[in-house]
Amino acid sequence: MTMQFQRIKGAEDFYPAEQAIREAIYAKLDEQxxxxxxxxxxxxxxxxxxxxxxxxxxxVRQQIFVLEKKGTEELGLRFDLxxxxxxxxxxxxxxxxxxxxxFSINKMWRYEAPQAGRQREFSQLSVELFGSDKPEADAxxxxxxxxCMESLGLTNKDFTLRINNRKLLExxxxxxTSQDKLPEVVRLVDxxxxxxxxxxxxxxxxxxxxLQKIEVIKKITKCQGPxxxxxxxxxxxxxxxxxxxxxxxxxxxxxxxxxxxxxINLSIARGLAYYTGNVYECFDKEGKYRALAxxxxxDQLVQLLGGExxxxxxxxxxxxxxxxxxxxxxxxxxxxxxxEYYIAPVGETIAKAIEIATALRKxxxxxxxxxxxxxxxxxxxxxxxxxxxxxxxxxxxxxxxxVTVRELATGKEEKIPLDxxxx
Amino acid sequence: MTMQFQRIKGAEDFYPAEQAIREAIYAKLDEQxxxxxxxxxxxxxxxxxxxxxxxxxxxVRQQIFVLEKKGTEELGLRFDLxxxxxxxxxxxxxxxxxxxxxFSINKMWRYEAPQAGRQREFSQLSVELFGSDKPEADAxxxxxxxxCMESLGLTNKDFTLRINNRKLLExxxxxxTSQDKLPEVVRLVDxxxxxxxxxxxxxxxxxxxxLQKIEVIKKITKCQGPxxxxxxxxxxxxxxxxxxxxxxxxxxxxxxxxxxxxxINLSIARGLAYYTGNVYECFDKEGKYRALAxxxxxDQLVQLLGGExxxxxxxxxxxxxxxxxxxxxxxxxxxxxxxEYYIAPVGETIAKAIEIATALRKxxxxxxxxxxxxxxxxxxxxxxxxxxxxxxxxxxxxxxxxVTVRELATGKEEKIPLDxxxx
Numbered sequence: 001m002t003m004q005f006q007r008i009k010g011a012e013d014f015y016p017a018e019q020a021i022r023e024a025i026y027a028k029l030d031e032q033x034x035x036x037x038x039x040x041x042x043x044x045x046x047x048x049x050x051x052x053x054x055x056x057x058x059x060v061r062q063q064i065f066v067l068e069k070k071g072t073e074e075l076g077l078r079f080d081l082x083x084x085x086x087x088x089x090x091x092x093x094x095x096x097x098x099x100x101x102x103f104s105i106n107k108m109w110r111y112e113a114p115q116a117g118r119q120r121e122f123s124q125l126s127v128e129l130f131g132s133d134k135p136e137a138d139a140x141x142x143x144x145x146x147x148c149m150e151s152l153g154l155t156n157k158d159f160t161l162r163i164n165n166r167k168l169l170e171x172x173x174x175x176x177t178s179q180d181k182l183p184e185v186v187r188l189v190d191x192x193x194x195x196x197x198x199x200x201x202x203x204x205x206x207x208x209x210x211l212q213k214i215e216v217i218k219k220i221t222k223c224q225g226p227x228x229x230x231x232x233x234x235x236x237x238x239x240x241x242x243x244x245x246x247x248x249x250x251x252x253x254x255x256x257x258x259x260x261x262x263x264i265n266l267s268i269a270r271g272l273a274y275y276t277g278n279v280y281e282c283f284d285k286e287g288k289y290r291a292l293a294x295x296x297x298x299d300q301l302v303q304l305l306g307g308e309x310x311x312x313x314x315x316x317x318x319x320x321x322x323x324x325x326x327x328x329x330x331x332x333x334x335x336x337x338x339x340e341y342y343i344a345p346v347g348e349t350i351a352k353a354i355e356i357a358t359a360l361r362k363x364x365x366x367x368x369x370x371x372x373x374x375x376x377x378x379x380x381x382x383x384x385x386x387x388x389x390x391x392x393x394x395x396x397x398x399x400x401x402x403v404t405v406r407e408l409a410t411g412k413e414e415k416i417p418l419d420x421x422x423x
Numbered sequence: 424m425t426m427q428f429q430r431i432k433g434a435e436d437f438y439p440a441e442q443a444i445r446e447a448i449y450a451k452l453d454e455q456x457x458x459x460x461x462x463x464x465x466x467x468x469x470x471x472x473x474x475x476x477x478x479x480x481x482x483v484r485q486q487i488f489v490l491e492k493k494g495t496e497e498l499g500l501r502f503d504l505x506x507x508x509x510x511x512x513x514x515x516x517x518x519x520x521x522x523x524x525x526f527s528i529n530k531m532w533r534y535e536a537p538q539a540g541r542q543r544e545f546s547q548l549s550v551e552l553f554g555s556d557k558p559e560a561d562a563x564x565x566x567x568x569x570x571c572m573e574s575l576g577l578t579n580k581d582f583t584l585r586i587n588n589r590k591l592l593e594x595x596x597x598x599x600t601s602q603d604k605l606p607e608v609v610r611l612v613d614x615x616x617x618x619x620x621x622x623x624x625x626x627x628x629x630x631x632x633x634l635q636k637i638e639v640i641k642k643i644t645k646c647q648g649p650x651x652x653x654x655x656x657x658x659x660x661x662x663x664x665x666x667x668x669x670x671x672x673x674x675x676x677x678x679x680x681x682x683x684x685x686x687i688n689l690s691i692a693r694g695l696a697y698y699t700g701n702v703y704e705c706f707d708k709e710g711k712y713r714a715l716a717x718x719x720x721x722d723q724l725v726q727l728l729g730g731e732x733x734x735x736x737x738x739x740x741x742x743x744x745x746x747x748x749x750x751x752x753x754x755x756x757x758x759x760x761x762x763e764y765y766i767a768p769v770g771e772t773i774a775k776a777i778e779i780a781t782a783l784r785k786x787x788x789x790x791x792x793x794x795x796x797x798x799x800x801x802x803x804x805x806x807x808x809x810x811x812x813x814x815x816x817x818x819x820x821x822x823x824x825x826v827t828v829r830e831l832a833t834g835k836e837e838k839i840p841l842d843x844x845x846x
Contacts, residue, residue, distance in 0.1 A: 004729035005474040005510050008467055008498060013511045016462035016525070023463070037762045037790030037808075039439035040446070044431055044544050045468060045500075045530065046488070051428040065469070065498075068489040070534055075431055075488075077468075087428050088436045097807040099793050102439070107468065111493055121467050132793040136773060140793060143777075147784070256777050306427035339460045350559060354566075354679050361570070367460030370522050370555040370563060384520040385460075 010112075010120030016337050022123075022319065024333035025326070026105050028151045029125040029317060033103040036144045038127055041102045043084045045109075049074035051087055054305060055274065063110045065120075077109040081126035082301070082314060089130050090307035098131030098310075116324070118290065123319040127295075130302065133311035135249065138278050138297060139256035141315050145282055145293050146261050148317060153331040156285075159292060162224075162265035163280040165250045166296075168233075169266055171243025172220050176213040185209075185217065190269035192221050223266040227259050233266075249277050274298050280315070284325050292325060293317040338386020339365040342408075344378040347395040356393060356403065359422040383408055391421070433535075433543030439760050445546075445742065447756035448749070449528050451574045452548040452740060456526040459567045461550055464525045466507045468532075472497035474510055477728060478697065486533045488543075500532040504549035505724070505737060512553050513730035521554030521733075539747070541713065546742040550718075553725065556734035558672065561701050561720060562679035564738050568705055568716050569684050571740060576754040579708075582715060585647075585688035586703040588673040589719075591656075592689055594666025595643050599636040608632070608640065613692035615644050646689040650682050656689075672700050697721050703738070707748050715748060716740040761809020762788040765831075767801040770818040779816060779826065782845040806831055814844070 007013055014022060030040065046067065053061055065077040078084050081104045089100055105125045114120055127144060129137050142161060149159055169189065170182060177185050184207055192200045197218070204214045223233055230251060233239065239247055254262065270279045279296030283289070295315020302310040326332045341360050345353035345368075357368045367387055369378050375392065382390055392404040403421060406413045430436055437445060453463065469490065476484055488500040501507050504527045512523055528548045537543055550567060552560050565584060572582055592612065593605060600608050607630055615623045620641070627637045646656055653674060656662065662670055677685065693702045702719030706712070718738020725733040749755045764783050768776035768791075780791045790810055792801050798815065805813055815827040826844060829836045 005471065005477065005513070007510065007514075008469050008471060008496075009494070011467035011469060013467070013514070014465040015511070015515070016464055019463050019465050022465070034762075034788050035784040037765075037788060039760050040442050041439055042437040042442050042445070044434035044436070046431050046434060046532070046544065048428065048431060054428065065493075066491040068491055070488075071432070073431075087430065088438070090428070091430075091436070092438070097804055101790075109469070121469065129793070134793055134795060136777065136791075137793045139777070140791070143781070256774060337462050339457075342460075351679060354559065354562070358566070361458040365457050365460060367524075368559075368563070370552070370557055370560045372557060381520055 008120070010114035012119065012121070017335070020335035020337050021332055022323070024335050025152065025319070025323065026123075026125075028333070029148050030103075030105060032144060032147045032151050033125065033127060035147070036101075036140060038101040038103040038129075038144075041085065041088060041104050042106065043078075043081075043088055043104070045077055045107070046075050047078050047084055047087070049076050051083060051305070052076050052079065055083060055301065056271075063112060065109045065111055079108055079110045081106055081108065081124060081316065082128060082298075083305070085126065085128045086130075086301050086305050086307075086312070089128070089310075090302060090305050093302075093307050093310070099137065100128075100130040102130075103127045116289075119320060124316040125319075126314065126316040128312065128314035130310055130312045132313070133299070135252035135278075136256055137311075138253045138313050141295055141313055142253065142257045142280060145280075145295070145315055145317065146258060149282070149292075152322075152326060152333070154325070154329065156260045158325065158329055159261070159282055159284055160263050161261050161280050161282050162263050162268050163250065163253075163278065164264070164266055164268040165246035165278050166269065166275050167246030167277060168239065168243050168250060169220070169246070169269060171240050171246055172237055172266070173217065174242065175238075175240060176216045177207075177209060181207055181209070186269050189217070189221050189267050190271070192267050221267045223264065225264055227254050227262055227264055229264050230254075233264075246277070253278055270294055270296055274301070276300055278313075282317075284321075288328075289321045289324055291318070292321050336386065338388060339367040340387070341366040341389050341391055342378070342382035342385070342387035343368040343391045343393060344375055344382070345369055345393045346375050349393045349395055349398060352398060353391075353393040356391060356418070356422060360391075379408075431543070433537035435542065435544070440758070443758035443760050444755055445746070447758050448575065448742070448746065449546075449548075451756070452571050453526075453528060455567060455570045455574050456548065456550060458570070459524075459563060461524040461526040461552075461567075464508065464511060464527050465529065466501075466504075466511055466527070468500055468530070469498050470501050470507055470510070472499050474506060474728070475499050475502065478506060478724065479694075486535060488532045488534055502531055502533045504529055504531060504547060504739065505551060505721070506728070508549065508551045509553075509724050509728050509730075509735070512551070512733075513725060513728050516725075516730050516733070522560065523551075523553040525553075526550045542743060547739040548742075549737065549739040551735065551737035553733055553735045555736070556722070558675035559679050560734075561676045561736050564718055564736055565676065565680045565703060568718070568738055568740065569681060572705070572715070575745075575749060575756070577748070577752065579683045581708055581748065581752055582684070582705055583686045583708055584684050584703050584705050585686045585691050586673065586676075586701065587687070587689050587691040588669035588701050589692065589698050590700060591662065591666050591669030591673060592643070592692060594663050594669055595660055595689070596640065597665065598661075598663060599639045600630075600632060604630055604632070609692050612640070612644050612690050613694070615690050644690045646687065648687055650677050650685055650687055652687050653677075656687075669700070676701055693717055693719055697724070699723055701736075705740075707744075711751075712744045712747055714741070715744050759809060761811060762790040763810070764789040764812050764814055765801070765805035765808070765810035766791040766814045766816060767798055767805070768792055768816045769798050772816045772818060772821060775821060776814075776816040779814060779841070779844060783814075802831075 067075040275296040276299045277297035281291040282293035297313040390406040490498040698719040699722045700720035704714040705716035720736040722734045813829040
């Protein structure tokens with residue numbers, strides 16, 4: 001039979017076993033966010049195109065799933081959670097006590113070519129902190145990423161946080177490039193790890209940057225190492241005022257985070273229009289996968305979306321890459337999806353079996369035969385779905401006021417009085 | 424300031440307090456579904472238009488949020504969870520042990536005029552049971568609805584289940600109407616509670632049904648009452664073979680459910696193309712709101728979506744109406760969104776305060792000052808966000824190896840050694 005109806009490309013169906021694993025991961029992320037005092041919010045999947053394109057302009061529109069126009073406004077599916085949460089913040093900015101600490105675990109959609117760790121429909125934990133310009137706010141976000149990873153059994157052997165500061169990077173670059181070329185140079189620096197040294201130099205040359213300056217940019221980009229390299233940057237790269245401001249911001253955050261997880265990496269920029277200060281991305285230690293998480297300070301976004309100027313910082317952890325890494329490291333949460341009990345009526349005992357199921361459900365998960373199958377077939381099914389105990393409700397036992405309870409793993413059987421099981 | 428960016432019409436933002444209430448309700452529904460042996464699944468929000476319109480034809484297309492075409496296939500947002508779950512079932516039908524018992528709690532989208540209890544984006548618990556044609560399968564669904572409502576504190580004083588059977592209704596109607604007019608008559612019967620007796624009669628007349636037959640149809644529609652009225656239906660309405668089959672199906676289910684929750688109501692039909700046997704809707708007892716839940720047997724859908732013929736039964740509970748009823752009855756879950764602790768550094772103690780927060784987070788939810796505010800302002804904020812205990816980290820206390828812990832509700836204070844709080 002050919003399948004008439006396929007699911008869409010770049011999105012997944014999650015059957016019970018996989019769904020249970022994902023729920024267990026989400027539960028950990030949710031728990032950690034709450035432990036840090038973040039509160040969960042939820043918002044529509046659909047937003048106006050005007051909102052969705054406000055931050056990054058029409059170019060992101062290509063990636064948006066746009067809806068056919070029915071009313072007066074153009075609508076589309078959200079591609080992140082930061083923009084909708086910022087809209088929510090702006091809508092109640094006056095009445096909300098600051099700082100506002102929110103998170104959401106939700107789906108989003110981007111029309112891109114699907115690849116490993118990147119789907120068209122995907123899920124993230126997104127954490128936003130509005131109202132604080134202090135380094136401890138950035139540190140809270142970084143510490144929460146670390147706590148999330150640790151709660152899933154990952155350590156500094158498995159992941160690292162690459163940290164940079166936009167002011168530091170831009171200050172250093174402005175010594176060898178003009179303001180008008182800066183956005184394009186930053187974009188290339190951000191891509192430099194992916195495109196390789198030769199292409200990186202070629203692209204810079206195309207911008208009209210001379211060879212000597214390209215060498216300086218390459219040197220900046222290669223500033224990657226433990227927090228101690230900040231001293232080297234200070235002494236060797238001769239930071240100007242802007243770069244010094246960024247360097248100080250970076251150092252201020254580092255005093256509040258666990259430095260064994262931190263790598264300084266001046267090539268991290270995280271897109272163009274968004275981030276204003278410290279930025280970071282979390283990668284698996286071997287650099288095999290796409291980023292596990294990314295975030296930073298975005299002090300302009302609230303104002304851009306119509307709010308009063310408000311400092312903000314936040315991050316997102318993507319589900320797909322995290323799941324890939326957890327699987328590789330053998331750290332996927334162990335889940336059980338079978339019920340505690342499976343009730344097997346034998347003969348004309350269905351009504352009584354349902355009664356027993358209802359009683360056991362006060363405290364347990366309970367499945368029951370719905371097919372009027374033979375006991376043998378029922379036991380097969382109960383084993384397949386992973387039930388732990390079988391309750392055989394037979395006519396003869398019932399006359400004695402009893403049922404037979406069998407541990408499916410061991411085969412151990414016991415006759416138990418009805419009043420004890422229904423109690 | 425005028426708001427530049429509004430959320431879309433017919434969809435809601437859920438701020439933390441409301442989100443917590445909804446999560447508590449979802450948690451109850453999720454727990455009950457699992458207690459009945461249903462397993463949670465998840466699936467894309469986007470499906471092909473071909474799938475979405477397969478069941479009900481192009482007419483539902485008006486209600487679908489259709490996406491602008493980017494690839495070769497027309498895509499849209501799901502308007503229920505039954506169709507996507509049935510697609511998932513069909514995709515793995517051969518390998519899945521039957522019966523398959525799934526649920527999903529998820530959002531869906533319909534382009535309709537928003538009204539009380541009906542949004543364009545809304546959430547449902549949807550429960551599907553594939554593979555059993557037995558009455559105990561329908562009964563499991565009905566009992567699960569009842570268990571969900573009871574778990575939220577609702578009783579038979581608050582809600583009732585109106586049950587009917589499509590074969591019973593259609594068999595009775597076929598005595599006074601022709602097969603070709605049947606779908607339209609069923610549609611009118613389904614609407615009869617809403618449109619009133621006069622309009623109901625007028626609409627039937629428009630179909631060319633004579634007055635005497637309209638009286639019979641009105642009589643059928645008014646068969647509403649406790650399960651005992653099934654005897655009356657049997658004796659007075661002279662059911663034909665089809666109607667008798669439906670009546671028997673109905674009676675077979677009733678033997679396995681708690682009849683204090685049940686009302687027989689021959690006007691319940693639940694749409695046209697979908698249901699094949701028993702159907703039911705759950706309403707608040709006073710009939711003030713739209714249906715809280717609805718479901719029934721849909722033995723044709725699997726085949727219609729390309730699968731092997733498979734009996735199926737299921738239901739959905741809508742979040743919006745349920746929440747309205749719970750609020751009216753004073754049964755909204757009580758939720759607390761504040762943290763256990765709020766850490767208030769005073770003076771140069773931020774790094775130590777963060778250490779204390781980290782230690783307390785092993786077991787607790789912990790917020791901490793991120794604004795470097797005065798103690799007075801910190802206490803105000805901690806109270807606003809609903810924190811329970813304040814930990815004041817002051818320089819003098821720290822020298823003695825202590826912090827001050829204050830219960831915010833009582834003002835009771837205690838000095839506690841650091842090693843006890845960080846333990």
